Amino acid sequence: MIEEQIQSLTKVQIVSLTIEQVSHLTNQQIPLFTTEQIQALTPIQIRSFNVTQIPYFTSIQIASFLPSRVSKFIEIQIVSFTKEQISLFLPSQITAFTPSQIQSFLATQIASFLPLQVVDFTKQQVPLFTIQQIQSFLAIQIAAFTPIQIDSFWLWQIKSFLPLQVAAFTREQIASFLPLQIQSFWLWQIQSLTEDQIPAFTKIQILHLTEDQIQSFLPIQIAAFTPIQIESFWLWQIPLFTKEQIPNFTKEQIASFTLEQIRWFTLLQIPFFTPEQVSFFTKEQISWFTEKQISSFTEQQIPYFTKEQIQELTMEQIQSLIGQQIQSFTKEQIPFFTDMQIQWFRADQRKFFKG
Structure with missing residues (x-):
């Protein structure tokens, strides 16, 4: 089919395309589908696109997929999206990703989400990230997580953050960590905190610091605690x-x-x-x-x-x-x-x- 023929297809005709027909669309034909045609695709048709076709969806087409259709892509298709395509997903599409889709994203794809997209992951999706995915987030992405998202991380996910990622947390994010999350920080993660982050610790968080964590603070970090924070230490923490x-x-x-x-x-x-x-x-x-x-x-x-x-x-x-x-x-x-x-x-x- 030529361009005029493809773009003249009605919604009814689009829906009637067979699995074989969809999977045999060429790389030249795929970009020709209009927004209305993309939105007319059925779940079965969505799953019929092969991995070589996925990269040829245009930016307009990516934005055209209905959330209910985005959730129909299978894992092998998800990993076929290019970095450029990943950066085009809309908030409603991101929140539609299923658990299996979330966990199928490659490290390079995770790093391709824009900071303004990172905030769109729901508190149900955040706990699904694997260790490899967690460690793939760039510093600028880390700083974009909301307090609600921060609270959603499992303890094992907290432990997987790398030094540069830990140093990228904002003060608001630091203050949003739950006490048990704070206690889960490895000692090298504690030492990765910057002197600008230390003042963000809340009284409750300070009270939950473990013995080893207190003794792991570096000299420059010690000097960064505010007077109010100093007053917050338990009596038993002072001898540490x-x-x-x-x-x-x-x-x-x-x-x-x-x-x-x-x-x-x-x-x-x-x-x-x-x-x-x-x-x-x-x-x-x-x-x-x-x-x-x-x-x-x-x-x-x-x-x-x-x-x-x-x-x-x-x-x-x-x-x-x-x-x-x-x-x-x-x-x-x-x-x-x-x-x-x-x-x-x-x-x-x-x-x-x-x-």
Whole structure:
């Protein structure tokens, strides 16, 4: 049939085409079908197109397929769509894809969906993506997933995201992960998060971080937590911070630790605060350190206690100071002690004062 003959076919004539006739349409004839003719094709006829014919559907024809017909393509046909054709599917067509169709898309096809198409996958379709498909999404596509779609990922799908994909999540997406999804992150995925993403963690998400996850945060990530997030950590999570992480707390972060959290720092953690960080503790925080915690401050840290901090030391804290700590107070710090505090020093402690 020539162009005029094909385009003159009525809907009734189109419907009457046999499976053999459809499968024998040439690559030159397929692009000639009009929108109305494409929409007249029956499910059986749709399935009759062979893999060599599929790539010859034009952009107008691709957009013409009714959703009810799109769902009739079989798997071998789905994998025959070109990258250009994939990028032409409309929202109503995408939502019509069946489970078997979704899982038949090749990695190259998955990467061909436009970001504005990615948002069209339903929460029923998202859980159908295979590991290979998940890992085929480009960063720009990853950033397009909606919070509803994010919630729809299975835990095993979450675990399959690659480092560059993890780093592509937006703040809104990060905040939309369910607690169990957050807990499913591999440690290398946690470390793939950028410093711009860290502030997006919600209080609930922080509370669900595992011990290993907390200890996997890199120094630059630790410094990215907001004061509000710092306050959100469970008391039992405080002792988990490592000696590599502690020196990276900022002035604002240190000041945001609650009084209850302060008491959960271990004697092994305290020496790893830098001298400058020590000066960032508020006077209220200082007063909440236990005697054992006070006695764990090092000779390098003691000289950085401020006047306000020193004058907040209680009798129990002062009497917990050991000789080396007392000797570490500078001549500029000694006058900061109040008369009452001086009286609290035991006789065996006073001998360590310089001069």
